[in-house]
Amino acid sequence: MAAKSLSPPYSQIPLGSSVPALTSHAISVSLPLWEDNIAYEEGHKRVVEKMETGYPRFFIHRSIQKLAALCLAKFGQTDESCMLFPSPRIAAEARDFLAAQTPSISSRTVEFVICPGANSLPTARTSVTAIDCIELQILLFNKDNFPSAKQFWQHSGDGISSRMAERALAFLGEAPAGMNNATPARPALCRPAGPSSAAAAISSGSSTPGPGISAPEDLASTDLSTYLEERYGRNLPLFNAPLAKQALKRRIAGGLLPSDEEFVDGKAGDIARGITEDNVYLYPGGMSAIWHAHKVARLSRTLHGGKEGISVCFGFPYTDTLKILNKWGEGCTFYGNGTNAELDEFEAYLETQDKSAPVLALFCEFPSNPLLRCSDLARLRKLADKHGFVIVIDETIGNFINVDVTPYADILVSSLTKIFSGDSNVMGGSLILNPNGPKYTELKAAITVDYEDIYYPEDAVYMERNSRDYRGRIKRVNDNAFDVTEYLHSRSLMDESSPAEGKAIKRIYYPRYETPDLYAACQRQPTTGKGGFGGLFSVTFTSMAASVAFYDTLSCAKGPSLGTSFTLASPYAILAHYYELDWAAGYGVEAGLVRISVGQEEAPALKAMFEASVKAAEAAVAKEAAEPKA
Template sequence: MSATAGISQVALGGSVPPLTAHAISVSLPTWNDNVGYEKGEKRVVDAMVTGYPRFFIHRSIQKLARICEQKFGANGERCLLCPTRKVAEACRSYMIDRSAKAGSQVTVRLVQFFISPEGEKDCTNRSIELHIALFPGESFPFAKEFWQHTGLCISSRRAERCLSMLPEESPVSGSPTSPSLARPPTKPGNRHYSNKSLSWTPSTSPPLSQPPGSTSRSPAAPGENLSFDQTTYVEERYGRNLPLESAAFTKRALRRRIAGVLVRDTPSEWSTAGAQEAEVGPSTRGVESVTEDDVFLYPTGMSAIWSAHQLALGTRPTAKSICFGFPYTDTLKILEKWGPGCHFLGYGLDSDIDELEEILRRESADTTHPPALALFTEFPSNPLLRSADLPRLRALADKYDFLIVVDETIGNFVNVEVLPYADVVVSSLSKIFSGDANAMGGSLVLNPQGRHYAALKAHMAQTYEDVYFDEDAIYMERNSRDFQQRIEVVDGNTLAVCTLLRERSIVGGSTDAHTVVKDVFYPRWQTAEHYEKCRRPDGGYGGLFSITFTTTAASRAFFDALRCHKGPSLGTNFTLACPYTILAHFLELDWAAQYGVEEGLVRVSVGMEERQELLKIFEDALLAAEATVESQ
């Protein structure tokens, strides 16, 4: 069967990949579905059984939250479930601060809940500690903001483990509009900061399915209803997952893989990657002295970014941060809402560096504070795929003594070498490092050659706590074993698709009367000179691109005609598309447009499907877009 024939459209609201208990995307197959999602239309909201984890509370987490609210809450209180007391305290501080600024300070109380397997005498290793933030129900939007901005609350796998240890008769009664699920009245705001939760959760986890273009990782047939213990047995029996008791081994393997120190790291070498006797050597990350001890794991990519900002606030004198380039939305929110704020240079072009130099000169005249705390930039950026001139930014950081934090998620360290220019490199492991879209994770890497390394490392030694749930790490290690091989396939496919589309675009020189493509945003052509400075000798240009059209009608036609999975997220082994600006900036379309992020922009993450079939998918979608010219 061809790759194209194997791609079936997932129904609105279904999990992407399908039949995946912990899928990190949700199907929004048409342009109108995406608009309806942002507007909160009942037909869309009622159809959703899952969603991106920081924007949609997984059904297992909802179920556990209802139990906790009934057990510990009072007077209609709602709760947020946190993995540690430190995270719960950060949640409380954020809610108090934001509610006070909104005019009415909320009261938040914390409760510790220790859950252990029923009937077991010695259950220390299997017990789970929850820290519950309880607050008035109408204050839930502030809690949801913390959840989304920081990515630090509990994962769906942690929730399932907790539920498996609670007696079945635990009270979970209540209507679909119970206090834990009802949406309180709020002022209009970004739709991503509202509550989009549903009320049903399965008692068992459906088996993992094979997404189009990926290699089979689970022997379970679609539709099998395996229990949690059965699924765990199958994964371990067939050598796909390490045993649950191997979390330390697993995380060490992940940190070595990210540090680039494993001398042999192929899919066949996975059983020794985390062993004490594994052969390690100089790092391949561009700074040879990097070790696994310079790598820190987090439950999400956003929690790594939030922690990098907290690290800067904890080690450097107080000053504004710098957001360079148009970033993923929550990165900017973090820099604005924690600390003294930030300077936003949203184009990410050389002209912005000129403006940055003026800002730094002006701020350095005030000797009461340094000119800047830290500069955050993506390499390349999402969704315009622009790359900053990192050597020039590094020179400014050295001159004015601020940190540089680079998010390499889209470029990834197989393709680009950004660590030599950064003090800190962060990444969302949930994306192409995993590929399977069934596990969340993030990483933070310190540059041991950076001038502030000693202070940063000492602060991490004192403050870092491992909140990455063991089972999530085990799936992430399993998924990432063939990371480098998958990148090569994805890079080649994406370049081929982008070349096809650019040849039929205005920017590519097409003069055909039916031309509807304005531009194809891809590092091969966007700020290419800066990307090339950091591209590794054998590196490609990544798996993400964006495309703009001459009319909104063409954008809609192209998107609706694409025969691939459609939903949020990126870096999947299968092709995944979304109308990015609609999803990320629906209530601020004019603001986004002034930075070149047009309303009709379509973002595509290319997967591992067979190349000729993949090209046919995009050729057909392009023909549908071009047909809108004839119909006008």
């Protein structure tokens, strides 16, 4: 069924509300105006007090905050704060990180096993036998050290899930934080409705099922949204979470195949590249997969008695990747442009490096976020083979339907939160070991030591449901992004066939225009949809006023994240690098850059939206030109 067209309510998600609207576990938050993003970064009450939610690694979900407050009241002291983790090992890692940041920090961990009791709130009837108890790890520390603990939460991505927190609260007889019991969660915007969808019942925010949909009379109102999603969204029952995880691994392994056939019985993967579900590992989020990839690379070296060595970040990455490489291990060398010239520098460095502690690993994205540039993976692979370092490739932006970077990687990481899910209501990440890589045996031994399954079962169930149609969504997104960027290119300074005077758009960052030859070297053929370039692109403007006018006029959802089934925009540099804007600009990430993740809307609606925004940006340029010069 076709995706929904844009409509006026689509562009009116209030400041601080979840994106999608009325979604209990949304992973984005509405920041509709440019000034809202600045105010958020500067901590203005006008914005902060309206924040219902936020991206989970940056904004601790309200239900997690509520559970943490209960734990602190039960186990803490007056001068303490706490954070909640899903396993003793992760809590210990957090404690070690605190000690490394400030040796004088004193912290302690408490295990809190929460089981259903007489006061427990009802839980979904399909879930009753799935989770008997919650084993919660509480890290307690002086409240003055909360910012350091928050760094671990943000960088590692291994904090507890909001669904885990809500389950624990239910066992304790507590409702989810901020939950209006009469209002169920609305499904994701622009998600095609299946034949048994409950979209009609709740598209208006109604508290009761619509015509033809009846909930059991004994179903608690707090659980109505869960019931609707499980009954009409076709979730697996929660007790089948292990099957959901197995299905996810097979779906991911199948995505690496050269055809449209998913990995089913173990044979297809063997024929393709030897990658089967046994090479796929699930994590709570994409950044968790990156954090553990770095840890596995370090462990693979030390298990064999070697020194770790430094890591290398090649190309401008998503912000937390660079922070992970700098804060854990022996540090990082940063080649922020990822050009052939920097490859020459890196190659020269490798020839003179300390042979007793060679480079450990090189991390790169394909293509990069937000500049959509690609590195020469073939040349990097040759250097890795010669000098013995691990290559970790984050293919979240390219995604394994559009590109095949497997031959060049030892480890592939991806954020399943993005287009693999599409619904913006669940986190997840994957790590894949390339069985044909020269480091496979060492890495497999290391991950066998390190890996523990901390992906919360209920999140896996939602991820499995969301990802069933990801191939079709990627085609639609590829088509839409190709058409939108072609239009924007025609109105930019990049198009020299029309006069530059009055233009507001300076540059479009999109694989079709950025390092196209390097992208093409890994592009799957035939492409999925037009071009096969993915749904993400960035735009820069001739003035800051044009950037602001363009962003503020966009009638799409606006907030952090990408890969959603609906179009989502953000002033990327403002959100990711507000306190280091000059540094980011030195690598081409301008303060006025707008990053856009195109969704599945109908083409005419998208065209109308972007035409209006371009006109607003050009009007801002004309207004500036007409103003008297100082």
